[in-house]
Amino acid sequence: SYVLTQPPSVSVAPGQTARITCGGNNIGGKNVHWYQQKPGQAPVLVVYDDSDRPAGIPERLSGSNSGNTATLTISRVEAGDEADYYCQMWDTLSDHWVFGGGTKLTVL
Amino acid sequence: EVQLVESGGGLVQPGGSLRLSCAASGFTFSSYWMHWVRQVPGEGLVWVSRIDSDGRSTRYADSVKGRFTISRDNAKNTLYLQMNSLRAEDTAVYYCARDADVTVAGSPFDYWGQGILVTVSS
Numbered sequence: 097s098y099v100l101t102q103p104p105s106v107s108v109a110p111g112q113t114a115r116i117t118c119g120g121n122n123i124g125g126k127n128v129h130w131y132q133q134k135p136g137q138a139p140v141l142v143v144y145d146d147s148d149r150p151a152g153i154p155e156r157l158s159g160s161n162s163g164n165t166a167t168l169t170i171s172r173v174e175a176g177d178e179a180d181y182y183c184q185m186w187d188t189l190s191d192h193w194v195f196g197g198g199t200k201l202t203v204l
Numbered sequence: 205e206v207q208l209v210e211s212g213g214g215l216v217q218p219g220g221s222l223r224l225s226c227a228a229s230g231f232t233f234s235s236y237w238m239h240w241v242r243q244v245p246g247e248g249l250v251w252v253s254r255i256d257s258d259g260r261s262t263r264y265a266d267s268v269k270g271r272f273t274i275s276r277d278n279a280k281n282t283l284y285l286q287m288n289s290l291r292a293e294d295t296a297v298y299y300c301a302r303d304a305d306v307t308v309a310g311s312p313f314d315y316w317g318q319g320i321l322v323t324v325s326s
Contacts, residue, residue: 097266129312131249138299138316139241139249150314182249186310191263193239193251193310 098187100196107202108173116199118166118183128166129184130159133198139182143168170201178203206230206315208300213320220290220324226283226300226317234258234278237303239313240285242296252298253285257306268294290324297321 101119108114118128128146131139141150143159146166156171170177183196212224226238240252253264253274262274273286283300298320301313 127310131313133249138318139313140316141304141312141314144304144312144314180248184249184312188310192265193254195241195249195251198248 097190097192098185098194100183100185100194102181102183102196102199104197105200105202107204108170109204110173110175112173114170114173114177114201116168116170116181116183116201118168118196119164120166120185121164123164123166123185124162126161126185126188128159128161130157130168131182131184132179133182134179142181173201173203175203177201206302208302208315208317210298210300210317210320213298213322215323215325216290217326218291218324221286221288222290222322224285224287224298224300224320224322226285228281228283228302231302233276233281235306237306238274238276238283239301239303240274240283241299241301241313241316242294243299243319244296250296254303255283287322290322292324295322295324 130143132142133139142153146161147159158169160167180198182198207229209227216222239254255262255274259276271289275284300317302315304314305311
């Protein structure tokens with residue numbers, strides 16, 4: 097089955113840029129979605145179809161996808177961005193949905 | 205306002221059964237595919253199952269196939285997950301989630317319930 101690989105943790109100072117990667121075989125040819133999950137809360141969709149944002153998600157969050165890596169970029173990081181972030185895609189071969197292992201973003 | 209509210213969780217012994225429900229409101233439930241996703245406390249999200257709009261097509265993760273059954277009652281705006289032959293490793297918070305766009309394959313999950321804890325232990 098398809099595997100999505102994320103770094104367990106990313107740390108960044110306030111005001112800086114955080115980049116969270118999601119690796120997968122030829123992932124650039126697939127649509128990748130990103131979710132933010134804060135402690136004790138349900139996940140929230142923050143980027144879909146590689147780079148689109150749902151209503152209400154700030155422009156500071158953006159996504160890209162090429163080759164074997166999809167990336168969620170958070171610019172001008174704020175304390176409120178501290179959360180776990182998960183990438184997700186649909187595996188066409190198995191007709192299953194796959195999540196990455198998640199990345200904990202720590203704001204220093 | 206879209207709302208998804210899970211219920212039916214709790215403590216069950218290994219080998220036992222449990223049925224989760226997810227009550228939907230604020231949208232035309234019968235027009236959307238729905239999913240179940242679970243999360244072991246402290247760990248990541250894992251997709252469990254999905255059902256299409258009219259309940260005719262279902263898919264399961266390999267870890268639950270043959271033990272779990274997803275279903276829906278569009279007249280009651282409710283999604284279900286029947287869980288049989290439960291194992292300790294099924295212990296998790298279970299979320300129901302809405303598939304954003306039935307016309308687009310692989311669309312994201314745009315609304316999630318608050319989650320319900322299922323604990324499998326003797």
